[in-house]
Amino acid sequence: MSFVRKSTSLKPIKDTVFVVAAAAAKDQDPSTCNATIGSLYDENGQLVAYDSVYDHYDSISHIHKAKYAASFTGNNDFRKAVASWVFQGTEMHLPHTVIATPGGSGADFMAIRNTLEEGDTLLIPDICWGSYSLMADMNNISIRRYTMFEGDHFNLASVKEEIEAIQKTQDHVTLVVNDPCHNPTGYSMSDQEWKDLIALLNEEGKKTPIVLIDDIAYIDYAYNPKMRAYMNHFNEISDNVMIVVAFSCSKTMTAYGLRCGAAVAVAKNEADVRAMEIVMEKTARATWSSIPNAAMEEFVWLTSEGLDAYLKEKQGYIDLLRERSGIFLQEAKECNLPCWPYKEGFFVTVKVENPEDLDPVHDALMNAHIYTVEVNKGIGVAVCSLPVKKVKGLATRMKAVFDAYYGRKGK
Numbered sequence: 001m002s003f004v005r006k007s008t009s010l011k012p013i014k015d016t017v018f019v020v021a022a023a024a025a026k027d028q029d030p031s032t033c034n035a036t037i038g039s040l041y042d043e044n045g046q047l048v049a050y051d052s053v054y055d056h057y058d059s060i061s062h063i064h065k066a067k068y069a070a071s072f073t074g075n076n077d078f079r080k081a082v083a084s085w086v087f088q089g090t091e092m093h094l095p096h097t098v099i100a101t102p103g104g105s106g107a108d109f110m111a112i113r114n115t116l117e118e119g120d121t122l123l124i125p126d127i128c129w130g131s132y133s134l135m136a137d138m139n140n141i142s143i144r145r146y147t148m149f150e151g152d153h154f155n156l157a158s159v160k161e162e163i164e165a166i167q168k169t170q171d172h173v174t175l176v177v178n179d180p181c182h183n184p185t186g187y188s189m190s191d192q193e194w195k196d197l198i199a200l201l202n203e204e205g206k207k208t209p210i211v212l213i214d215d216i217a218y219i220d221y222a223y224n225p226k227m228r229a230y231m232n233h234f235n236e237i238s239d240n241v242m243i244v245v246a247f248s249c250s251k252t253m254t255a256y257g258l259r260c261g262a263a264v265a266v267a268k269n270e271a272d273v274r275a276m277e278i279v280m281e282k283t284a285r286a287t288w289s290s291i292p293n294a295a296m297e298e299f300v301w302l303t304s305e306g307l308d309a310y311l312k313e314k315q316g317y318i319d320l321l322r323e324r325s326g327i328f329l330q331e332a333k334e335c336n337l338p339c340w341p342y343k344e345g346f347f348v349t350v351k352v353e354n355p356e357d358l359d360p361v362h363d364a365l366m367n368a369h370i371y372t373v374e375v376n377k378g379i380g381v382a383v384c385s386l387p388v389k390k391v392k393g394l395a396t397r398m399k400a401v402f403d404a405y406y407g408r409k410g411k
Contacts (some may be wrong), residue, residue, distance in 0.1 A: 002384070003126065008140075034371045041387075053255065059297045067293055074296060075293070081300045082299070083098050100261075100284070106167060107263035111263055115287065118141065119142075123146060153341070173211070179215075180218070180222050183218065183345070186347050201238075213246060213272055241267075243267075328395050335395055340377075346383065364404070379398075
């Protein structure tokens with residue numbers, strides 16, 4: 001006998017990040033390196049909470065913090081602010097709508113749930129944030145994975161191959177691209193890669209409708225200030241293509257616990273946008289109801305009156321991320337530690353392409369007091385939380401562990 005839905009898996013969540021992070025916290029060895037935490041930390045090992053955000057947030061009245069949002073889709077000024085922020089510096093000509101969500105994860109969940117039926121298949125990268133799979137599983141949706149890289153660039157041919165495989169069994173396709181600042185590799189697609197991807201979706205869209213979920217959780221930490229230019233290609237989508245942008249205030253405002261974000265749906269036809277807005281509003285009402293009112297107010301203020309101070313403070317941490325990642329990648333290159341292509345962002349991922357090697361390599365690193373995140377096809381290193389002094393020498397230490405492991409394996 002069971003009291004839960006039969007289609008729901010009873011396999012417990014294996015969230016090893018918290019387990020490994022806890023082990024790292026207990027390790028008192030001076031050489032201990034905790035590269036598991038996927039949040040922004042300063043050089044003193046403290047979680048970053050922007051003064052430009054929280055000084056103003058603390059001034060918001062208790063009543064305003066306590067009351068409900070104006071709508072299940074979010075406060076109108078917040079929705080307008082999100083659209084302006086997401087598409088800043090671009091020329092968005094197509095109909096679009098914004099639905100407030102609890103973080104970028106809420107946007108991802110809502111897009112997956114409302115574009116696929118139970119028993120359908122979701123297309124995700126072979127290297128990606130693990131919660132995409134969990135979201136699919138909780139909605140009784142299967143997954144297929146496209147190979148993300150071909151050499152040092154985005155593997156468009158694999159995307160095409162996997163889309164066409166799905167089209168043989170269902171009459172619509174939903175795929176995820178986590179770009180820019182991909183979690184966990186730090187890859188960002190070029191403008192040409194985005195142009196080619198949109199052209200591919202338009203071509204495949206002649207056979208079935210296609211929804212592209214673009215998860216931009218880390219976009220505000222891109223090293224290139226004009227990174228959003230790729231969104232101009234959104235204007236080129238056909239009638240049979242929709243894009244849902246998953247935006248996260250959690251990263252943008254260093255407000256992980258406030259749970260604020262948005263889904264931005266873009267399509268060529270107003271009726272399609274409105275249909276998505278209706279089903280997403282219903283999903284919001286049936287799950288989280290509304291998101292924190294004060295978090296939305298803070299974002300509106302921050303992206304208007306508080307903008308200059310915020311951008312200055314954030315840029316200091318972007319520069320720090322660039323320094324940390326640069327040190328790690330340079331040392332990795334010098335010692336021949338193989339990494340997946342990185343351009344910017346919170347994470348660098350070291351290659352471990354044979355799945356049989358992942359667990360033992362990860363264990364060997366922990367035995368060497370190096371705590372990392374095990375991901376598909378690699379070992380994730382959260383440079384976002386590592387002070388420079390801990391980054392220096394880390395690649396060399398990891399290479400020594402890799403060499404020792406593969407040396408033993410080869411004997």
